[in-house]
Amino acid sequence: MPDPRFFDSLGPAALSDLARAGAAELADAALADRSIAHAAPLDAADDQAITFFSDAKRKDAAATTRAGACFVRPEHRDFLPATCAALITRTPQAAWAAAVNLLHAPRRHEAAAAAIHPEAELEDGVLLSPGVTIGQGARIGRGTRIGPGVAIGPGVLIGRDGVIGPNAVIGFSLLGDRVTISAGAVLGEAGFGAAPGPRGMVDLPQLGRVVIQDNVTIGANSCVDRGAFADTTIGENTKIDNLVHVAHNVRIGRNCVLAAYTGLSGSTVVGDGVAFGGKAGVADHLNIGSGASIGAAASVFKDVPEGETWTGFPARPLKRWLRETAWLSRMAGGRGTRG
Incomplete structure (x- = not known):
């Protein structure tokens, strides 16, 4: 699962919606309502995850994946276990990328919030220069100095006695x-x-x-x-x-x-x-x-x-590099040729 400090969860989403987003065909239409909560790599996915498979050299990982669904090329469909719903497409990675946007979104600074978000936590002794912005949920430790114009995103953790330079x-x-x-x-x-x-x-x-x-x-x-x-x-x-x-x-x-x-x-x-x-x-x-x-x-x-x-x-x-360089130098200078 992506770290919730940095990524908002938008799921779950139905397989039919994910297939539509990725312009893919769901191999088994009976699975259209299967719920998917998050994205994950092929070998780390669980039954709530969607993944992709595009490299036949990884067919062993495909055969043992626990993913609930997988974008896959038509010729690779049979590599997947029966428990994994196949979404058929010629471009699995691109289809997966489109589907992920329905499940996860990077957290960004809140546009209307104060420069130092009220949900940010700063220990005593943090020194802030002009123009610093700190997002929601960020935490900064005692004695850290933040230079002018620094942007610290939501959820970021900075320990104690650090130095963050300008911009x-x-x-x-x-x-x-x-x-x-x-x-x-x-x-x-x-x-x-x-x-x-x-x-x-x-x-x-x-x-x-x-x-x-x-x-x-x-x-x-x-x-x-x-x-x-x-x-x-x-x-x-x-x-x-x-x-x-x-x-x-x-x-x-x-x-x-x-x-x-x-x-x-x-x-x-x-x-x-x-x-x-x-x-x-x-x-x-x-x-x-x-x-x-x-x-x-x-x-x-x-x-x-x-x-x-x-x-x-x-x-x-x-x-080895020294020997080859010396040999090349001799050859280029004509000293290594035979008459």
Whole structure:
């Protein structure tokens, strides 16, 4: 279930209405009145949830899903268990995205409310600068300083003795104690997810959160996206430079450092004590082992084992990169050719 501090529940909705929203055909018309309360991933859904299935490589997960309903392509219908109602469409993800809008809505600032919402809770000693807005249900701990122009969304939790820099935007997020968010940083905006629909690309709902543990620093104009379903998390004492992007569902361990322009793609898992040089990039769904180092401007397309140093494009172990670079230099200079 999406966190009710950040998402309003609009359900339940009848399967017939969800099918209509997603321009899908309900395979068994007798199930038109089945009630669906929320959206969930294929492998975490219960009988009150609607999900989607579009990748045949996940057919085992489809076969064991407990979902009450699933958007699915015609050729994949038989992968679903008998307990799961099939909604037939050529574009399952896009259909699901349309249906989710009938079940969940992100909570936003109330337009007519005071800048500091009366339902926000601020402990003694919170220091507010001019132009701050704080949404309903937000909670801010003692000794935290909020800079000018900061926007804090509904339900956001900020611990004690933090520092929030000017014009930072924080939504859908839970922050620990002694967290520093520098000027212009954005936490909790929707992660990048899109799917082709009948009329072109559509945005996929992002129903997760951002969780920042104690003593984390996030630099100016950096962005940390909220998860699609699971949380985007940053571990204790990790330090993030300016202009860094952390995508949805990324999990970063403790005591990591990320230099400027680093980009971590969706669902990357980073162990403890990992260092990223400036402009390093990591492809999605990879694992970076604890104690690893990623060189400046490296482009990582494979899992990196614990304790190793990788660099280059594509990134590979440092010693290998040095040997290849030296060989290439000799070949380019003509010193490696034979007469």
